[in-house]
Amino acid sequence: MAVTPDGARVYVANNVDGTVSVIDTATDTVVGRPLSVGAGPDGVAVAPGGTRVYVANRDSGSVSVIAIEVPPTITGSVPAGVVGQGYSHTVTVTGFPTPAVSVTAGTPPPGLTVTPAGTLSGTPAAAGEYSFTLTADNGVAPAASLPVTVPITGPGCRGSRCIFGS
Incomplete structure (x- = not known):
């Protein structure tokens, strides 16, 4: 799990289905559908500038890069x-x-x-x-x-x- 620098969004890895959920912290609701990433997402980090989210996909041995909201x-x-x-x-x-x-x-x-x-x-x-x-x-x-x-x-x-x- 990782929080954007402004605290507006939380990114949560869903290990079983290979997705990441985005949560709006102001409303405590999930925004849209979960985002597909690699198999077994485990670690989530937000870039210091808040423009990208990096997801370590343990089972697929890859890293997914997610562009933050536009x-x-x-x-x-x-x-x-x-x-x-x-x-x-x-x-x-x-x-x-x-x-x-x-x-x-x-x-x-x-x-x-x-x-x-x-x-x-x-x-x-x-x-x-x-x-x-x-x-x-x-x-x-x-x-x-x-x-x-x-x-x-x-x-x-x-x-x-x-x-x-x-």
């Missing part, structure tokens, strides 16, 4: 969609542990949902311009937000031009 980022532009046509677009999300993306303000277009990986997908059900905020959070402050506006046009429309009838 705050999340979320970037990208979201393209327009068309009512009744399948839609899928993924924004770029980085950070460690892996951030989860959620809608924190506004509402995506009807028929579209957002996954924790940052994919907006589904089949748009109504035309309009929809504004909402995607937020990436991994427990490492600060969370990152991306304001998004998705124009959804009706079938037979291209940009602002629509063709009606035959």
Whole structure:
């Protein structure tokens, strides 16, 4: 077991399953899923600068190096969609542990949902311009937000031009 220099996180070796758990000391909760390392993790040390964790893997005779948490980022532009046509677009999300993306303000277009990986997908059900905020959070402050506006046009429309009838 090892503690980061700022005391915010504790890294605990899980010898039986070859992982290391990360514990947030402010909430006394495990952050994310355990991190896979070599077989039989035994010793854990945090670098003096607090940027890396070193794990001695006794059974595999190796050392694993873990990059310590990185705050999340979320970037990208979201393209327009068309009512009744399948839609899928993924924004770029980085950070460690892996951030989860959620809608924190506004509402995506009807028929579209957002996954924790940052994919907006589904089949748009109504035309309009929809504004909402995607937020990436991994427990490492600060969370990152991306304001998004998705124009959804009706079938037979291209940009602002629509063709009606035959």
